[in-house]
Amino acid sequence: MNMLIWQIFWLYTRVSLFSWGGGPASLALMQRETTAAIWVPPGSTHPVPWATPLEFSDAVAVGNALPGPIAPQVSAYIGYKLAGVPGAVAAALGTVLPTTLLMLVMVVFFFRIKESLTVQSMLKGVRPVVVGLLLWTAYDMAVSVFGVKQGGWGATLLQWDKLLIVALTFGILTLTGLNPAFVIFGAACFGLVAYQ
Numbered sequence: 001m002n003m004l005i006w007q008i009f010w011l012y013t014r015v016s017l018f019s020w021g022g023g024p025a026s027l028a029l030m031q032r033e034t035t036a037a038i039w040v041p042p043g044s045t046h047p048v049p050w051a052t053p054l055e056f057s058d059a060v061a062v063g064n065a066l067p068g069p070i071a072p073q074v075s076a077y078i079g080y081k082l083a084g085v086p087g088a089v090a091a092a093l094g095t096v097l098p099t100t101l102l103m104l105v106m107v108v109f110f111f112r113i114k115e116s117l118t119v120q121s122m123l124k125g126v127r128p129v130v131v132g133l134l135l136w137t138a139y140d141m142a143v144s145v146f147g148v149k150q151g152g153w154g155a156t157l158l159q160w161d162k163l164l165i166v167a168l169t170f171g172i173l174t175l176t177g178l179n180p181a182f183v184i185f186g187a188a189c190f191g192l193v194a195y196q
Contacts, residue, residue, distance in 0.1 A: 004039065004083050005090045011037055011050075012075045012094030017102070019071075026071045026095075028133035031056050031140060034078055051078050053144035060141065065184040071095050161194070 015033055019026030034056060038047040051059065056078075063073035072092040079091025113119055143149060146156040156163065169183055 005086050007037075007039075008079050008082060008087050009090040009094040012079075012091050013098045015075075016071070016095050016099045024070055025130040025133050027060065027074065028137040028140075030071065030074060031137060039082065050082060053140060055081070057141045057144050061184065065181055065188075067181070165190075 011033055012030070015026055015030045019029050031053070034051050035049050035053055037050040039050060040047050056074075059074045059077035060070070062077060063070045066073055072095045075091035075095040076088040079087035079089070081087070083090070110119075146153075146159055146162060148156065151158075165187060169187070172178055172183055173180060
């Protein structure tokens, strides 16, 4: 168990140190790493992924429903699944601690060099990558949510209700200042009534 706790901490430390653009931007790398990592659950002999893409989507949904930064919440969800409370703590610490320490060191130097042409040029190159990472995360989650691997993209059209939820969510968040937590709560209530 101690080895698994260390592996959880180290995986989320790597994700946090190699992600650019903050919590939401780190979700792409976090999803890739989490769904690729394997372990053997207690009482089993078969290795399984730390989380399936659908489980990762669930973690993102739960994390978005809560206040605060998304990355530690998603990692804590996966950590808890793997090793209970110690796993959740290790995952959250791995997500937050290394970059927080790095930020404390960097903030001192950044204010000295933030106007540097080199730094500004690097930031201009990195910002579009963050958008691409977020789009990839949305695409990869859509493949899981709509079951594209089983039925192809054409089968998505048969799930008009989910497409309508996507469109309504995008419209509400784009056109209003409504907190996303209320949208998620509303969707959960709808799901309870419509899909039970």
